[in-house]
Amino acid sequence: MNWGVVVFPGSNCDRDCVHVLRAVLGHDVLEVWHADSTLDGVDALVLPGGFSYGDYLRSGAIAATAAVMPAVRRFAASGGPVLGICNGFQILTEAGLLPGTLMRNAGLRFRCVPVWVRVESAQTPFTAGLVPGTVLQMPIAHGDGGYLAPPDEIAQLEATGRVVFRYCDASGRPTEAANPNGSVNGIAGVAGVQGNVVGLMPHPERASEALLGSADGRRLFESVAGWLAAHRRAPRMAEGVA
Amino acid sequence: MTPVAPTDAAARAGLSARDYRDVCARLGREPNPTEARMFGVMWSEHCGYKHSKKVLRRLPSASPRLLSGPGENAGVVDLGHGWALAFKMESHNHPSAVDPYNGAATGVGGIIRDILAMGARPAALLDSLRFGPLDEPRPRRLCGGVVAGIAGYGNAIGVPTVGGELLTDPCYRDNPLVNVACLGLVRADRVATSAAAGPGHAVLYAGARTGRDGIGGAAFASTELDEQRESEDRASVQIGDPFTGKLLIEATLEALATGEVVAIQDMGAAGITCATSEIAARSGVGMTINLDRVPLREKGMRADEILLSESQERMLLIVPQGAASRIAAIYHRWGLQAEVIGSVTEAPRLCVTWHGAPVVDLPPEALAGAPAYDPPAEMPAGLEARWAVDPSTLVAMPVADALLRLLRHPDVASKRGVFEQYDHMVGVRTVVRPGAGAAVLRLIDAPPLAVALTADGNARWCEADPRRGAAAIVLEAAANLACVGAEPVAVTDCLNFGSPERPQVFWTFREAVEGLAHACEALGVPVVGGNVSFYNEAECVGDNRAIFPTPVVGMAGLIEDVAQTTRPGFARDGDLVVLIGPTDAALGASLYTRALAGDVAGRPAEPDLDGAARAVRLVRESVRAGLLASAHDISDGGLAVALAEACIHGDRGAVVTVRRDPAVLFGERAARFVVSVSPDALPALQARAHEQGVPLHVLGAVGGRTLRIEFGDADPVEIALDALAEAFHALEV
């Protein structure tokens, strides 16, 4: 299948995502420049982590104004799978493609540590291949990761299975201590209304090879091909397009 | 020629009468005020290495792997399989003392551009930090600001900070040390240079605009700090913008990939002046520069301000005229400035014009080749008297209390609070993360190759005996690499000292360099680059005095197969705990006496360079052969601390038997190891040790939830694992 990885000025996990999708998973990858206006040929899209535009003003706020964003909106509206990782998650909330916002970590510090998250919903392209309750280990590395949304919005998300990942301990219990940044309900990742747009703070691309300590993150990327097939958005390669 | 008295211009430019006469002799005339300022900065200690140049020649840089050595912006070493690494360490001590956040952040930005100038992609950072006691407000504030600054810049540009050091001592109270090393990766056939400019080439300015910030910063880095100056010097702090820094990395690598860039250099200290004169001097050519073409951030800047501005995130490229617009377009696409500001000339003169009028006209090598001094050196009075003190009489404390006190000491305690603020994983190369010993980074494009990195310094040892101390530091770094199976391939160093104009300081400097040289020769590892920071003096212990002599070593090692590494923590109950290296160690200048008696007394052990080199090789080969279940080097706090750390990192207890003697438990001697092996692997290890003539002692076995140290008598020491871990993790940064 054909992935698109958007490169914003200041993205710094774009190359890591390309490495995992291309070298580890053997998929085709198109690097999408922030100034591009189309996503032709892309089956699934990744907004990578980093510090787009220095994260000045608010994390992700300026990238949300980038020229490529209208195309990202159209792609999302047409049901295309979109994954926002870390800064990518922040950009999606700033762009209004995902609800809520990401506040400064409760501890006020940037934190780079491995965490565990529990898969709460399999109703997304990135978790379709996973069983709810599955515990994944992935690292976080962010300063603004505290998920916040109005209480009614949170209730909605919880009720409609749009909380996709929740911080937990190694055994899957969502404890206070396991919440690294003060996110409401320990929310680590959420989905949009249609479920095809997902954002999360942990870095699956940093947990896609056992050599780096965990290969759990790879399962998010692996889920997508099956989901695409099931949703009859045949991967590009199947259509014989190189 | 007839001596000239310095004019006020020269005085303003900070040139000594002696240097001013030298400038006049080289020019055959008096410099104009702008030229005088350029000399003032280029001949500052920071840029000119006037006091250190001759001594530094002592450091060995020869190596079959060396692709580019001292003299270039960073050293480059061949790793085989078509890849090479670039490695360099820089200090940003004075700026960080004045403005901890921005001083440290621009330190990161600066060293990254040195690596970039070699054509390498910055792949990892190490930070070596020194502060006063962290229970005092000012050192705490400095530490917080510096760590935040390194995180703020390094995290944003996506270069992982994978290791470093943080040590404290009252001597750093007002003069903290901030040394940052960067490792870059480059294809061996794509190494860039600053020495290949040819007549007719275009001089291309790229990156951020030039503003008034940081003017004279380099000169400032070369003067002693005191409270008054702190306010005057405010003008010369530089502000970094990591966002632009990240764009500069990507755009520059893209520009270099075209193969059309013939020479490149970062614009750091002394900005345009340094970059133009150094490229010209190294290439044996001249340049004409039109300052009206320089992208400016502010109106009303003077020519000398433009020439000396230390605005961050700028590079200078030399490209064929025909390629200039193509290369510029790459920078523009990344949203950066790129302007042709001049051209390279046959005649070796640097000619600068501003508003159509010539403002500078001189031979580049006159600027770039600052004079080399031979300052007087004199052994510090009282050093011998200090050696005579018997440190074993200084501390009387039960073993358990001493061990827990040392584990709590900032020099030993976990620096988790620091390295968790750094993104140490971005780049998906970090196989062994910070936390214990050397970090390991895989080469994504050349598996299963990997590189190991460590930064080490021990100013206590150097204060007591700079030669032995400096040698021991190199051995400790090599020991850290050996524990992950890495073979040392490159050393970079930062030499932090007081004023070289004091004979006693200069003596310690010279001795330290001797020590570094001897140890590097013994290990056969080249010093590929580094940095000297003099004038680290400030109010300290009452009278104005220098910091401890603080050489810091960054060492990079090669791992042929990333699968063949091991960790410091005990791995399996029932494994045997083995000490590799001599049992006898010295309490002289040990952390034990410094931390528990407040004294740097006695003398550090004379390092047995040859024996150490063999011990390091033994451990490295044993790790590579998969013989060891764990390997940890013995450093600050000696054997007892190393045993405790191996227990903590492995979350396992151990029972060992040693002689009841503080020197055995807490004494220090470089290149000793605590390893663990399965009982059936022991004979193989013993055989290797015997073959290499390395002493080896089985101390006990891994197991249980306590560290139990027996002395073959009635009362052993037994400390619960939780108590050890609690002490080790107590440090709040």
Add this chain to the structure above:
Amino acid sequence: MPTFRVTIMLKPGVLDAPGQAVEHGLRALAYQVDRVRMGKVVELTVPEAMRAKVGEMCERFLANPLIETWRIDELETVS
């Protein structure tokens, strides 16, 4: 208790990267802007006795005198 608004801006000439980025964002949204400067505000409510100390707080802690200037305004206390 009096409440003060401390407005902290970068000194003229100091690189204002955040301001430049915001300017870029506004232009991307098709707004015309001539110049953008970013700064911080700190709203302090302090006991009457501390009134005289606010300037010192800025100098020592709230601002970075090396690169920032600040302005102190007292707000009418809504009680």
Add this chain to the structure above:
Amino acid sequence: MPTFRVTIMLKPGVLDAPGQAVEHGLRALAYQVDRVRMGKVVELTVPEAMRAKVGEMCERFLANPLIETWRIDELETVS
């Protein structure tokens, strides 16, 4: 051209962690403070024609209406 100062504060009820940190910092320096709130300032100089758009710029971009409130003051233009 008119210059506006936009002052952006967190909505009451939204945890102001930075403000609390500053509060601690000031207390650590032995200042008595009752309450500290942190915010941002954006100083915008825009063409006359954009005057009417400043509110929209805040709504759409400069502030996050979910968590922030803002206030717009016009500064006397020093010409």
